[in-house]
Amino acid sequence: MTFSELFALVDRQVAEGRYPGAVVAVRHAGTTTVHPTGTLAVGGADPVTVDTPFRVASVSKPFGGVLALSLAADGLLDLDADVARWLPELADPQVLAHPDAELTDVVPAQRPITVADLLHMTAGTGLRMDESPLAHAMWERQVSPGPLPPSASADEWLGRLAALPLSDQPGAGWRYHTGSDVLSVLLARVTGRSVADLLAERVTGPLGLTGTRFWDADRLPVQYAPGDDGLEVLDPADGVWSRPPAFESLGGGLLSTAGDVCAFLGAIADDALPGGVRAADVLRDGLTDGQRAAAQTFLGPGRTWATGNLELTLEVTDPWTTTGRFGWTGGTGTSAYCDPSLDLVAVLLTQRMMTGSHDGPEEFWQAAHDAVA
Template sequence: MRLAPVRDLLQRQVDEGLLPGFVAAVRHRGTTEVLCGGTTTAGDVQPMGPDTLFRMSSVTKPVAGALTLALREDGVLGLDDPVGEWLPELAAPRVLRDRTGPLADTVPAERPITVRHLLTSTPGFGGVWDGSPLARAIDERGIGPGPWPPALTPDEYLRRLAEVPLAAQPGEVWLYHLPADVLGVLLARATGRPVAALLAERVTGPLGLTDTAFTAVDPARLATVHATTPDGLVPVDAPDATVPPAFEGLAAGLVSTAPDVLTVLAALADGGAPLLSPASVAALTADALTPAQRAGAADFLEPGVSWGLQTGVCVEQTEPWCTPGRFGWDGGTGTSAWADPAREMVAVLLTGRLMGGPDDGPQEFWRTLYACL
């Protein structure tokens, strides 16, 4: 691989004060290269390295999908099982008659919420940013989307979520983030084991990964999360990643390294072993949305991108890197990880800088990388 243009791009962003540093891991046609630059904290001297730990934020979500399908293969649950079996708080939800209307104006759910609905982010609840009473109720309860897990126990999280009605009937619309956190609570209850133990048994253990967990396995290697301000990059007040969290979140809770994330996606891109069967990988990475659901998510999903089972999936060639069949996702802490089986390429970019919006993502990284192929 000739990745000098990628290194130059990322180093220039560091030199211009746009990033504190970066680690990019790329595997193309069986050859892997890791690029590093900058420092773990802006203005510090500790360099970024292949073993630098990052808060993954939403790059956690594809792992949530893979872990759920692994447990389905184990016979723990079925994708069309009603979640009420394990989550009685969501067994009989009410649904807003008008998504932007009063919280008391509801109707019964027409069908139960299923495991599949959680995986496809269509259970009727999720991130709402329209200023409605529902959006305010979610924010007031501290259960809305964010770059790390909620500061609640799983039981308290479910209790608060059950206090608010659904935005839509189960299975009708795509809404972001919250379904993955609820999925984690379901898996823990269905197995009677912490999510961390399930992750170790079904994902990190089989792959021999030692740096991926819900805490920083070595705090000295943990990169600082920064925000962009008029005064430059400033560290943000992130949760303490050196102690076990109250909530082991499958929406945004993992801490990992670029090589570890690359290993997970590469296993899936290569057919699934030792994590999943090829049939489960196909289910994970297939477009799970109807045209109407995808159209309703157009403000969030980029052009050409749809949604599988807690992972983004490319369905149209709208950009050079948006190859149909490509799958992965981006995270609000400046993380991005995608596999492109058709191009025999898997790549991960970790930066430690909060994204400022939809136009503040890793597009230039992907554009430059694909120009090198």
């Protein structure tokens, strides 16, 4: 089995200028192949290599999910516990009377926010893509999800977020992203350790993932966003990710290589995660019917959000998907999924921001599926 057509597709997209450079990693039938193509910058001469670290954005989230489950497996974290035990800023939260209400039109939360709510994105806070007062307040206070990790310290960021009401009652809805960043703060406080140290000790170190970290001073590609005149620089090589972050964000702050992400998803598929973490727990559907219906507005039909902080396919709705497929995509132009029924793990890391739900790597996933189906 070869993936020559898949690699040729990405080579062609680089040649056409969609991506300055990209790295593909695929694992099938026990063999992993990594294919780099293009350059670190538009018009540059330095090539992308197999160990180029990319800003993986929301592909960070499953790493955070597995880290949390590792602590739970060791009895250091109770997923049903009130987060206020470690995050007193979130004790007795207030909730908007309705999602578009003024910030002062609030009611008490009917129950506490739990650790599981953070993993399941059901804490009542998260991405608002509307013109509501809360959406504007989150943006002004710099706690709204964006293409760059938070610039404030973890404690300052959480204080800003906690000063705002929740969008929904805890457990009543599903809102993307913010739970993962709150989880980052919680894990550090639970253990008294930095998130970077925890991740290296419990996940990346045992799995041999040497290219996964929160910053890299030497080897970063330029990150671009599509603009009216072509690709425009969003984060230069010596930008945000070239120095230690103020906030070690498991929502979107990691750098990783295609090989590392492929090996990480492969470890889930093989039920070979460290620290007693079981693949069944990572891939457990964490949502009720009502929560899942709310999530599908964002995820798309036939999909749910698993406890390991990743997307899980329940029903085939696109020709490149399979039931049980899991993984996730990052807004910086990264996408990584495993199809257990096809014995396939595939990863595409690029330096081009996606502009919306119809600007993803659908061609890539169709070609990957067709190569083994």
